[in-house]
Amino acid sequence: MVAKPGLDGHDRGARIIARAYRDAGFEVVYTGLHQTPEEIVEAAIQEDVDMIGLSSLAGAHNYLFPRTVELLRERGADDIVVCGGGIIPDDDITGLKKAGIAEIFTPGTALDDIVKWVEVNVKPR
Amino acid sequence: MGGGECEAQVRHNNMDSVTEKVVAGDIRTVARLIRDIDDGMPEVRECLKALYPHTGKAYVIGITGAPGVGKSTLVDQMIGHLRKKEKTVGVLAVDPTSPFTGGAILGDRVRMQRHSMDQGVFIRSLATRGHFGGLTQSTRSAIDVLDAMGKDYIIVETVGVGQDEVDVVRTTHTTVIVVIPGMGDDIQAIKAGILEVGDIFVINKADREGTDKTLSDLRLMINMDQRKYEEGRWKPPILKAEAVFDNGVVEILDEIEKHGKYLMEATGGLPFRRRKEKVREELAEMVKNRLIQGAFEELLKTGEFEEAVNSIVNGETDPYTACDNLILPKLGFSNG
Numbered sequence: 001m002v003a004k005p006g007l008d009g010h011d012r013g014a015r016i017i018a019r020a021y022r023d024a025g026f027e028v029v030y031t032g033l034h035q036t037p038e039e040i041v042e043a044a045i046q047e048d049v050d051m052i053g054l055s056s057l058a059g060a061h062n063y064l065f066p067r068t069v070e071l072l073r074e075r076g077a078d079d080i081v082v083c084g085g086g087i088i089p090d091d092d093i094t095g096l097k098k099a100g101i102a103e104i105f106t107p108g109t110a111l112d113d114i115v116k117w118v119e120v121n122v123k124p125r
Numbered sequence: 126m127g128g129g130e131c132e133a134q135v136r137h138n139n140m141d142s143v144t145e146k147v148v149a150g151d152i153r154t155v156a157r158l159i160r161d162i163d164d165g166m167p168e169v170r171e172c173l174k175a176l177y178p179h180t181g182k183a184y185v186i187g188i189t190g191a192p193g194v195g196k197s198t199l200v201d202q203m204i205g206h207l208r209k210k211e212k213t214v215g216v217l218a219v220d221p222t223s224p225f226t227g228g229a230i231l232g233d234r235v236r237m238q239r240h241s242m243d244q245g246v247f248i249r250s251l252a253t254r255g256h257f258g259g260l261t262q263s264t265r266s267a268i269d270v271l272d273a274m275g276k277d278y279i280i281v282e283t284v285g286v287g288q289d290e291v292d293v294v295r296t297t298h299t300t301v302i303v304v305i306p307g308m309g310d311d312i313q314a315i316k317a318g319i320l321e322v323g324d325i326f327v328i329n330k331a332d333r334e335g336t337d338k339t340l341s342d343l344r345l346m347i348n349m350d351q352r353k354y355e356e357g358r359w360k361p362p363i364l365k366a367e368a369v370f371d372n373g374v375v376e377i378l379d380e381i382e383k384h385g386k387y388l389m390e391a392t393g394g395l396p397f398r399r400r401k402e403k404v405r406e407e408l409a410e411m412v413k414n415r416l417i418q419g420a421f422e423e424l425l426k427t428g429e430f431e432e433a434v435n436s437i438v439n440g441e442t443d444p445y446t447a448c449d450n451l452i453l454p455k456l457g458f459s460n461g
Binding site: 024025027032043046047048076077 | 232
């Protein structure tokens, strides 16, 4: 599932990522803009997804990403892998990974590399 | 198989059986069961057997139409109104699988996400995939699961192209066909298939130019269908709507209710899916699917199929002979 948490209104990146996954043979549920972590987690559970890709460009990732992982944990669904992407300063990445985000993809990462990472690291649950 | 125990790969079933959890409305169990159905896992059959006695209560609505006519938006508004009446709703949103990569973008949720926190609403996206059991079969099974979990209404949304989609909406109680103004030619193109299965027609985005033309086109087509003239038969109404502004949506739901009453009267109160013609149709399809699936998988497994492909490629035989050679011995066996 590709999701856009928070208030920023630019989902071009998220759509491109969704398309890249589709072209690699994945089924991608896209949630649209302005989602709360609660909504994302609920949707992920109903859709029974293997992985959530979060996209954030507006700087709120240090709250939104860990909160998503926390909610998954509360629901007993922490076997769903969470990745993040967008405008994420290098300094934040260690903290986010510590909070349970499996990987962070910053601008400039090749789409092929992102898809490959998922193919290697995310197994159907 | 045959143990009668429902042992699908559903997680978190350490205490109760999958059936009990589904009937109790446990979302994770339902979500996993639908995934297993979609993946064609044989174990789910036991689950579906056990769930069957709990089905038959939900009212199933099919929404179909070309891409971009506003189906998801309409579904979103319908959910809103049904929830106001304290009815629970399950949604199955079907989107096409790419024939080239096998991937799919399932984007119908985007329009419905405001309901995602509502415990009375369960939304699930499905890709058409094109697997052997057939979209119809897996969607029907998913409908059964949502029915057993106690949803009052189940809405199935599909893009209205292709026989599969037509078959899917035929399994619902009421089929709503959504068009937009200016689609005259498209209506022509689909009239032989999907128009015949429509119980209600909606012209969405009715603020646009060409609404009246589309209305008269549709009216003409419906009136041309002689069967619809028969006394006492349901005559599909044509409604205008602007789903995005919630205009005309209540009227659509009213017509759905009327159609539901008509169905009940026409069937003497028997639940739709228990009607003999429906049962016959469903069972025939299930048997056919299982037979084809079983036989074909066998051919793949033994390598016979690939061998036949190669011999056609190499010019040693033709597809007709190859097909005979693959199938006739099998038929011989089954005849004893």
